[in-house]
Amino acid sequence: MSSHVVTPGPYRATKLWNEVTKLFRAGMPLKKHRLHFRVYMNCFTASAAVDWLHELLKINSNFGPEVTRQQTVQLLKKFLKNYVIEDVKGRRGMEDLEDNSQLYRFPSTSPRKTIPNCAPVLRKKSISMMDKEGFFKFRGSKKFNKKVLENVDPEMQESPTESALGETKRCRELTEEDIQVIWKNVTLTHLQKLLGSGSLDDVLDPAQVNPQFIVYNMMKVNKHGVVSLEDKKEDLPHWVLSAMKCLANWPKYNSNQPSYPGFERDVFKTVSCYFYSLSQPLLTYQYYELFVNILGLLQPSLERVAIEALQLCTLLLPPASRRKLQLLLRMISRMSQNMDMPRLHDIIGTRTLLVQTFNRCVLSCEEVDDLDELLATRLLLFLMDHHQEVMQVPVYLRNAVEDHVSYLKSLNTCPGPGVVMPTYSFCRQISTQEFEEHKLSVSQAALTDLLENLINDKSMSVKEKKQKLELFQKEYPDIYLKRFPTMESEAQLFADKPKIKPPMLLSIKKPNVFSIRN
Template sequence: RLQKVLGLDSLDEVLDTKLVNSKHIVQNAYNVNKQGIVTLEDKSKELPHWILSAMKCLANWPSCSDLKQPTYSGFERDVFKTIVDYFGQMKEPILTFHFFDVFVSVLGLLQKHSKAVEALQISCLLLPPENRKRLQLLVRMMVRISFNKDLPPLSESVRTRNLMVQAFSRCILCSKDEMDLDELLAAKLVSFLMDNYQEILSVPSALKSSIEERIVHLQRVQIKYAGADTDATFPPPSFCHQISTDEFEYQRAAGSQEPLAALLEEIAMNKEISVKDKKKKLKQVNKNSSTVF
């Protein structure tokens, strides 16, 4: 799907598909709260409470429920600097080095608005869940600050929106080599993200349908093979604790993708199969299951 939107003959031009984690896609699609923000299983990967409080403070200014009310002139600028410094010290940009070429490829579609949005929707689902959540929270804060007329100017010389782009572009997108063009490319992408963040950072319904179709297919295959085993002995029924609908959908999707991932890995790693035969087998797997891309 991503390959089609980008108009590429192969994703190999922009992406090492071995680095795509299907569990990340499933978690990003299903494990979200009511606002559509990713819910992390590993709480140690959450943003620190103090940085979240600072972000909420500026986004909701002058209502700073998590912080003491400002007692001096320029308080808001100090809070902003704290946020910029935190994101600026990250070792890797939020969109990661691995996916740099993918996101840069989207820049060629910016004049085709709907295609660019769709490409970014899919690309952002490839991110590790903690990165996607940081992107969601950061871009939402940037947009709210830009439109917050009650917030005093954060710079004497730069307009607030431009300041947001300048301050956070590099921590969102940059290459490992940090070329001179990175800043310009990142600024263009971040500006587009800010303008369309609600649509881009939501889960596209078409992609979610594709995931669900593949889940149904895999479940049917599993049921078919289970039914073929006439000598199978079945354990007595057991009772499960009740879980939420979102958690059920996430567990169902994650569990169903594991057999497919294992099969693909087995084919790819089998040294006894020629490259030609591997391609045939991979095509057969691809034909029998709807791919995410």
């Protein structure tokens, strides 16, 4: 029942579905069963399927041990609806599935979902602010100004006027819009780095990211780190906020609160009904694919990376959504740890109930997704346990933006009139094949330069140079063959080296040896 981690990338939810169905079909034990005086081969009961699949999901690193049996039943119902399984009489789709002794089997057709072709990657035409490392390594580099300005895309330059030709060329001042774009680009660049992806285009539309939200979520926070809304109409209604405070601080919130049996359940129902009434989940439909990919980082060794990625992702949310998410996570985290909180359900524990109640209020897909509940459960559990760190304003992000803005403002002269400040990334679409060819040509050019530097290095001894050339030839034979197509061309490299003189002993004349014959 082992599985591999489905790494971040486009259509991760579909890949997870295919992974689960593959493991289920490959590992679910099939037996002979009797039903209504008839024997059915290679089938299984619904209860046996629930048992086996439940254990699989709990040990699967993509889902985790918090998966409940009821969630497993719901997933099997989706298996039946999507023709992953069918009952032994061949009925599927419309039939319902319960945790009982009903018999099911695997149909002969494959249940795998088709993964669409990924969108073409973006290739940068010039050095830009979206350079993967540039934001965090330039730190006032003296070479940055000249290198960037020499590579500004000519299409982005303004036509010079006659009066400008005779004047000292000055860069235009940064506008508020420029600074907001810097905020956006810094955030997305670092997020791309954390996800280990060459591009975010497959999981996020950068054009839909509002930089004003990022700036607001960074700057407009109260002393508790929660976003403060200027428009109170977007805030939680006072009666919902009061109910949430009551549950979060139970039983110390208000001594005048009612004390009738079941009061806490009524308050909890009030809060849950409000969040269910929202038009979309708190993480928004727009960022569903992005947060599903963050789930790929929820491994013990990548916990810090996941927290940092979630910090940046939640900055992209509308401020009203971020505030509601913060307050909800605070409430359910305190409730799950409060030993004085009465049971809110006769059977289900408080922590499990909280997750089952609010998981789809936090994350769900606009179109029906078969793994929505399982994915939302895993993400909400992580947010509950790490909400203080995740919802913290990242200071390093603010420092990176401020350093970058200060450096751009310090640039006084430009190489040409009307050159736009290199604040944006200028890209054009290319095919995946062209991208791979470009990547190969760049790496080969770098290796060719390395070989030439090795050949021309005069500080290296002949012996050491030969050893390194032999190693290079072994690792990169194609590039080495282009440089030395024949043995003669390779020998010519050391032809001008002085030959070692013969040993002195060979030039000494041998002494006459005495012979008795004389």
